[in-house]
Amino acid sequence: MRRVLFVLVMLSLLCFPLVAGGTTEKTSSADRIAKADEGLDQQTKDFLEDKDFSNQTLVVGVWGGVIEDIIRETIVPSLEARGAKVELLLGGTGDRMAKIYVERNNPTMDICYLNLYECQQAMNDGVTEIPGNKIPAYDDLYPQAQIGGYGMSFMGLGIAYNPDFFDSPPEWKDLWKPEYKGKIGFPTYPGSEGEAFLAIAAILASGDEYNEEAGFQKLQELLPAPLFYTNLDELFMMMTKGDIVAAPVISGYAWTYLDKGMNVAFSWPTEVGTVKMMDVLTIVKNNKHPELADAWTQLALSPRTQKAYAERIYFGPTNSKVVLEGEVAERNVYGEKVDRLIDLDWLHIIDSRSERTLRWNKDVVEYR
Amino acid sequence: MKTKHVWALVMPALLLFVLIFLVPFLLLIVKSFQTYVPGTLISDSSFTWENYTQLFSDGYYFKIYYRTIRIAVISTLAVLVLSYPLSIFLSSMNAKVRGVFMTISILPMIGGAMIQTMGWFAMLMRYGTINSFLLGLHIIKDPIQFLGTELGVIIGLVQSFLPMMIYPLVSSLLAIDREIYDSARTLGARPPKIFFSVTIPLSAPGAMAGAILVFMACLTSFVTPSSLGQGKIQVFGTYAYQQAIQVMNWPFSSSYAIFFILSMGIVVLALNLLARGLRRKRCGSM
Amino acid sequence: MWKHVNRVLSWLILLFMLAPIIIIFLNSFNSSRFFSFPPDGFTLEWYRRFLENNEYRKAIGISTELAFSAVILALSVGIPSAYALFKWDSSKRSILQAVFLSPLMLPGIVWAIGLIQYYSMMGLLGSFIGLVCAHAIIIIPYVIRLVTASLCYLDEDTEHAARTLGATPVKTFFSVTLPAIKPGIIISGIFGFMISFTDVVIATFIAGSKYITYPVRMYVELRTEGLDPLAVAVSAAIMFVIIIIALLAEKSLSWSKYL
Known part of the structure; x- marks a missing residue:
């Protein structure tokens, strides 16, 4: 009897984290999209118009911590509202580099965040895509951010x-x-x-x-x-x-x-x-969800996301349309500071x- | 028992080992003869000895090797010394109380390296618990530097791996017949004498089993030396990590690891033979 | 007199062993964002944030599931092997034993590099079964070693007697051998569980986005944010649950008496 009790207690302790899931809200998809897209610029809204990512799961390799929080608040909701699922693969850059190289014939990761210092190598080796203006926001990036991928922050x-x-x-x-x-x-x-x-x-x-x-x-x-x-x-x-x-x-x-x-x-x-120094967003070559990956990239480079980076962790915007003021502008690589970096x-x-x-x-x- | 039956019992584990352990390891051997192309994980598949000759061309690798073994030996000895008083204390308790204490003393292992390291970090920092305490009592004038020193790493390793020793040691202490102690006392032996001539020889198999576990755990530890050593104490694990994950020189890190494993294999084999000898003495039936 | 000296020493050693855990507990209530001593003030803020953080709970669930599966796999293949190795009185034994103990020597990092390539070739990268197999491999050495050590105290005469009285080998194993090696099984089960539950290196390499374990999450946060008070609170909470489970196990199964 005591053993049975013990097993039951153990099982219930184990199940606690598993059942503690989220609840789903029943709102129409248009409402959800409108809510998720609040504060988004017109360019990104146009790019995402009528997109439906149902049954697609995007895998994104990125750092944890505050960066993850920002991503979950600014990028993920807009994609989820359009039916997509997003999985974040958290870890350091080294782990991610290893993964995309090893899986280069059959990638499981769609978006991979890298540092300036390894992204050019990955691109030259044909592991990540060469950036281009299929993403509308690409043309808004400072030229210094168009290297090795899509520059995310300075x-x-x-x-x-x-x-x-x-x-x-x-x-x-x-x-x-x-x-x-x-x-x-x-x-x-x-x-x-x-x-x-x-x-x-x-x-x-x-x-x-x-x-x-x-x-x-x-x-x-x-x-x-x-x-x-x-x-x-x-x-x-x-x-x-x-x-x-x-x-x-x-x-x-x-x-x-x-x-x-x-x-x-x-x-x-x-x-x-x-x-x-620069964080770089790269699209993994031959990934399974190109359209969704492009949507992610556009959202990541959009002023809404970039501003959140600048205000919360002082990672400076690479999108020249982003406007910062006062102390935030002083603390970020912004304005004339962009050209002064060596x-x-x-x-x-x-x-x-x-x-x-x-x-x-x-x-x-x-x-x- | 027939050899055929023995093979049948070993087979599932062996199969798992071949598939999950041996094959990736063979891949590493293949890798270790390939040429590193800087900055990529795509190595040139042409054959080269370079990764191995590099190992012998620079004394630095032997320095790391020597330091790794030194830290592991010191830590294992410290664990051995610390575990005896506690194990004797534990084995002298009645079963119920001992159970609780055994449960408590395994906590450093169950908690895992991450939590232990975090705790030590807080204590060993320049203005951490230990230094604040000693400064407050005016025992020391300047904070002691624990982090980034071998001492700090050894403290962390000893604490993390103590339970590995205590468990086998307590079980072999409990297996010692109480009457042997009684007769030793009757014959007028004093406690230290009993300890050295009865307790130690009879608990040696357990201590040896524990020592091998601790020694190997120290040799291949990574989280403790990297966090408490703060990059200043390079040991095998931290250097392999640096080469494999940070530099991404897979061919060289493969050869480095293979060299380490081969040389370690000799040491461990010797320890195993020793342990087997001790066990044989203890249970003659084997 | 010697007894008292030994007792004092033992308490000091116990304090040393538990010091990091005690510090983690104390700091989880510390209102400062950083480790500080003496603590700045009392707060439950970090625990409140833990309860809000679904990612951590998910990670803990995955870790638990993984550790259980890995231990079960390791025990089910490890116990027969240990028994066979014990019975096998030949030089082959030491070779096989060396094979099974080799994961203790090979640093997980390096093996993981081989493993990630191998798994990606086999399509196992990021799969749950891949993680379970890898963790079982690192648990098996402990099973073999500890079960073998407890087999050393097995009374072979009893086993022999059972066989002479007509018991089948299987029956003998379950009624004589298994009870004798129970301590080894339990200890290695506990060792195995904690090895799997706390493993960082291998899981970082081969865990896909679906199965981020608790230590990997913690490691990620520590690497990017320093000593996050949230991670401290989560660790303290996990430690608390572990202590409860361990004491419960002691109270209802009293496994330590098999030691």
């Missing part, structure tokens, strides 16, 4: 710093001041931030982005590193406490943490420059990544 790699230690926003060369030795937070390698930091060091030391020898030597001057950050909470906590005075960080992250009450500020360096040779970086990783491990991480 960010800049600049300097996050503790304002108590700097009188004015620092430039890259200020990180090398003797008083900050051992107090500069490092990004990890490989990764956009790490590659960009290495390039900046190389440019500072030799004026040449490709001179990795000079770059590594320059980076060694900053060591020992108090932290190689993977976790932003920790980075900004240490920055607030003064264990780290500054670190190369992507603009949006720094602002988010300022909002969370951390003692940080962000500088857009002008000497050498702020390095362009671009790196990511294809070259990818080619040398294997050797550079080994060097980074030996000459930076394990440098004594």
Whole structure:
């Protein structure tokens, strides 16, 4: 009897999360579409007109967290109202790259979000589609966002710093001041931030982005590193406490943490420059739902979605029609800042990544 | 029992292993001889030894290898030392109370590496629980750096894998005949003497079984060293991840893993033989 | 005197073992967005948000289903093998044992790279059965090892006697052998469950969009947002359920007495 009771309790505990599903509302599809499309621009509305995606399921590979929230609020409802189902495949870019390459003859993913630094490679290898104006919003993108796929949002790699230690926003060369030795937070390698930091060091030391020898030597001057950050909470906590005075960080992250009450500020360096970072939406080649994938892309690039990115996580709009104001405009890569970003040779970086990783491990991480 | 019957019993598991484990592994061996094309997962299928020669061309790989083994050995020894007092305590309880305590002591395993790591992170941070506590009591002047050091990684590994040792150890301690203790005491042996000449030899099979589990878990751990080591402590798991997932050099990461497995195989085989020897002593019937 | 020293030591070791879990519990009520000590204040906000977050609940459901299926598969193929290996007194045994224990040595990451290619070739990528098989493979070593260890304490004379008295091998197995190896089965079942439930590496690779498990979700959030208080609360809640289940199992099955 006790065993039976035990089994029953176990089963009911297991079933709880399974049965806790959502409820369906009974409203007409036109109403649902109108509700989901609220605030959408005319271009996107026209593009989606009379589209019916019943019995189609779109698979989208994307990051989790706030990005997922934004997507679920701004893109998914408009597609679901037109009968589509959407599955989000959450994870890091590496996992996704692996999946689309392995499945390149028979893809299960339709939309894949990548970073600027690997998207060109994927496109050149014929794994993702070459972008084009079959998506109306493509023509509205800044030219800098028409690379390797559909640029989703701009960010800049600049300097996050503790304002108590700097009188004015620092430039890259200020990180090398003797008083900050051992107090500069490092990004990890490989990764956009790490590659960009290495390039900046190389440019500072030799004026040449490709001179990795000079770059590594320059980076060694900053060591020992108090932290190689993977976790932003920790980075900004240490920055607030003064264990780290500054670190190369992507603009949006720094602002988010300022909002969370951390003692940080962000500088857009002008000497050498702020390095362009970009999330890129790619359409997987030979995907099963081309029409639905196009609709997703149009919605993602539409001002409604782009504005939500800019306002909530300070990921700057790539659609030139988006208008930002005040503080949001200041904190995002927006307006003239778009043209000031410097671009790196990511294809070259990818080619040398294997050797550079080994060097980074030996000459930076394990440098004594 | 006839050999035919034994094969029949082994067959389902063996089949599953061949299909799900062996074949992907063979694919890896094939991959390890292919040429890496930077930035893609499409490797050039022409044959090359380069991935293997690279392993021997740079002392860095041996450094990682050595560090991995060192961390695993230290962690396993620490687990062994910590698990004895607790296991003896647990085995001396009456069955009902012990059950509850055994249940509690397996929690670090059931909770999983993710939760443990999060907890340690909070405690070991520069301004985490432990440092705040020690600073508050004026025991230390400056925060101790735990994260990003081998010490931090070892603390995490030891805590996560302790239950793996406690379970087999308690079961072998309980199997020891109480009368042996009684007679040892009657003969005037003091507790430390009893511990070293009765408890340890008789519980060795359990300790060995646990030690092998813990050792291997440490060698191949990934979540703990990557989060508590903060990228500063490269061990086998973190480096394989870096090569495979971040650099996406599948051919090299395959050869790296194969080399690691082959050399580890030797160590583990030796441990297994040792464990078998100990078991033989314990149950002569085998 | 020695007894007391040992008792104090044991309590300290227990505290050490449970420290991360205790911290997670405390922090789940911490009103600060970040880990902080001492806590800033008390809040139930994170739990409220967990109840609203359908994605987390779905993920937990998938993880549970997966772990159960994987354990059942692993036990049903693992127990006969362990028994056979025990009976098989030859050098072949150590070879087969090495084969079954090999997943402990091969890092999941690397195997997963082979697996993702293999599964995509076989059309198993992202399928539930694919996940179950992969998790069963990593559970089987524990089943084999722990069941073999408890077979060591099996009284072979009883088994022999049963056979002499005319019991069939199957009957002998169920009435003599199985009860003897029960502890091994239960421990490996628990080990197996938690291995599957907490696995990140393999699930990240081969889980499709349909089957995102709880640890994968948590890992994703941790990687993108740092230590999310929501993840802390979810972990604490899961830990709580696990403790309840474990204590219930202890109370109604008292499995620890088989140890």
